[in-house]
Amino acid sequence: MDTDTTQLACPHCLSINRVPDARLGDDPKCGRCGHGLFTGMPLALTAKNAEALLLKSEQPVIIDAWAAWCGPCRSFAPVFAAACQRLEPQFRFVKLDTEAEPQLASQFRIQSLPTLIAWQGSRDGGHEVARTSGAMPLPAFMQWIATSYGLA
Template sequence: MQKINIVCPHCGGVNAIPVKESYTKAACGHCKGSLLDTKPLNVTQEKLDRLLLNDERLIIADFWAPWCGPCRSMAPAFEEAARLFPLKAQFIKINTEEEQNLGGRFGIRSIPTVIAFKNNRIVDQFSGALPASQIIAWVKKHL
């Protein structure tokens, strides 16, 4: 059976789980927390690097800032989209005010900017606030 590596959103432990079309339950082998948690994670450079190197899912990163109106208006749509992809994609949020080095590292020129990573590589990105339906369609294109 084919397996995929998943980084636990709770403890950061790496779990190898069987690839399935859908999951009813999946618990971390380290902390026993649910791997089905879809709430976007707030990440630092260290957490992002751990995800990019160890998690084999699609990683969807929202680069945002607290003062950015379009970023705040897109946040509920981003969370809504995240709920539809348990164990298929990991949605993360990167505060560019707190993680300025990541903004520079990925050439972020405007926010919100959303980048899709797969196998530690950028596969696509968009800038500007989108509704949930467009974010969902964009993510499905890359699964």
Template structure:
């Protein structure tokens, strides 16, 4: 399989072209040289969010959360574990709704934590409430091919 995919770097947010069959081979960013996948969710502001949702050619799972939210803090390590299991097939990202309230408003986030799954730039699934790592992985896999 020689198909190339656009993958946005979680560190510098540069769009990279990566051969699909090389996704699992620890590809690095052509710009900042850091790993494109490091088993950690990317923290996104509004500009980075738009780039990741609009340019990534892999699904993007976003955790809308806030620092004061107990269930959000409880779910954070499980979301990290899910990142380790889902990458490089899925990019995981976090949006702090306190720091980036425009995104929360734009996507009508009414409760947190809320997971939203984006494929080809559009939201395909949403789940409110804290979930364990295995449940997150299962939920994502049920919505992506």
């Protein structure tokens, strides 16, 4: 197994790219469509891109399951975006709109909003690492991420 590259799905065309770890921080571009592999903003997780982003990318992914009618979800959105800006490209941040994607929400057994899921993608699939419910301030969220992945 090649440990010097990371396999990442392009959020634009969903092609699988293999990025040298040393180049991860250099705004890597998709080899097929030329778009950036990271955008600095959370992506919408959909039935169309979930497999590529969660099961074919060797990357930790933080999932924010939310709904437009959920006040705490809306107030948490800027915290989630700020964490994304700090932690890309080591982590990817995706938002799961539970009303637009009810099947995904059901697969993740989302029962309260917002629900935050720490996911670890790997070359042969992926798995959930941790989850929590409820909005939190940025420092607490950063700490939760670090603790979830054993980095704290």
